[in-house]
Amino acid sequence: MKGRYKAFWWSLFAIGGMVSAMLYPAHMLVTMLLGPAGVVEMPTWEQAHALFSHPLFRIYLVVLIALPLFHAAHRVMAAFMDFGLRGPFRNPTAMILYGAATAVAAFTIFTMVRMM
Amino acid sequence: MTKRYERQIPGWWVFTKKTWFVFFLREITCIFVALFAIFYLRFARAIYAGPEAYADYVEKMREPWAIALHCLFFVAVLWHTITWFVAAPKAMRPRIGNKLVPPRAVIAGHYAGWLVVSAGLMWILL
Numbered sequence: 001m002k003g004r005y006k007a008f009w010w011s012l013f014a015i016g017g018m019v020s021a022m023l024y025p026a027h028m029l030v031t032m033l034l035g036p037a038g039v040v041e042m043p044t045w046e047q048a049h050a051l052f053s054h055p056l057f058r059i060y061l062v063v064l065i066a067l068p069l070f071h072a073a074h075r076v077m078a079a080f081m082d083f084g085l086r087g088p089f090r091n092p093t094a095m096i097l098y099g100a101a102t103a104v105a106a107f108t109i110f111t112m113v114r115m116m
Numbered sequence: 117m118t119k120r121y122e123r124q125i126p127g128w129w130v131f132t133k134k135t136w137f138v139f140f141l142r143e144i145t146c147i148f149v150a151l152f153a154i155f156y157l158r159f160a161r162a163i164y165a166g167p168e169a170y171a172d173y174v175e176k177m178r179e180p181w182a183i184a185l186h187c188l189f190f191v192a193v194l195w196h197t198i199t200w201f202v203a204a205p206k207a208m209r210p211r212i213g214n215k216l217v218p219p220r221a222v223i224a225g226h227y228a229g230w231l232v233v234s235a236g237l238m239w240i241l242l
Contacts, residue, residue, distance in 0.1 A: 014207065020149045021200035021226075024193045026234035028152060030241045031159065032186040036177040040242055045167040051240070052163045061160055065153045072150035075143050082143075083127060108157055115164035 009074060009098065016071030023064055058112040066105035073101040145196035148189050155189075201226040 035042040043051070051057055077097050085093060126132070130140040162173035176182060204226050205219035 016149075017196075017200050020152075020193070021197040022230055022233050023237065024149065024152055025190070025197055025230075026237040027156065027241070028186070028190045028193060030238060032152075032155070032177065033183065033190060036174070036183055036186070038178075042174050043241075045163070045170045048163045048170060052160055061156075065157050065160075068149050068153050072146040072153075075146035079143050082130075084125065104154070104157070111157065111161055111164070115161065 009070070012067065012070035013074035014071075016067035016069065016074075019063060020068040020071060024068070027064075053116065062105075062109055062112050065108045069101040069104050070098070073097040141195065142199040145192045145199070148192035149196055152189060152193060197230065201230070 030040065034040045052061070077094055080093055081090070130136045159173060162169045177186075201223050205222040208222055210217045210222065
């Protein structure tokens, strides 16, 4: 699976890496650290809901959440190979990792389309 | 049947050399990237689920252990960002006219873009 479509998976890895490198630190700083620690106000539910239910922000969330999952799957797979994964377990491992990333990505799209 | 050659590399090879360990630290940040993606998906779902679910989720995020854990997340993802930008000139070799843009300029461009994007994001989120 990986051999034939290597360029495709690698491009997902690269885009996901760029998305997470550019966008994650600011999101984490605001939502995970400064907000909960009380340095800045957490948004009220009304404010948060207004932002998260905006169609453009939903599309943004799919990009933000789904693509880095493929980045992570690629690196975990590379790490397994670095630690000596060869032979018959290689393809099933790749399928589990990329399959999990695809499943969560599909669930993200489902969430953004269906949940109001 | 011919005998297969087995590599003689111990499983703990990443700990045997400093550069390999630094490489390993970069690769391992992907776990925290994936964890943040899942965290943010759950955060979004809590918002969609309604005011009570959102309040519960924020309550959990305010626990000291959660903040401590998230500090670790943040440091790991920051390391991902830094190492990603450092590696960027290896994958991108833009030219101006006939001249190759120097690697340091490519890295600096990424940092500049990152600062602009982060400032814009903070403006939206705060």
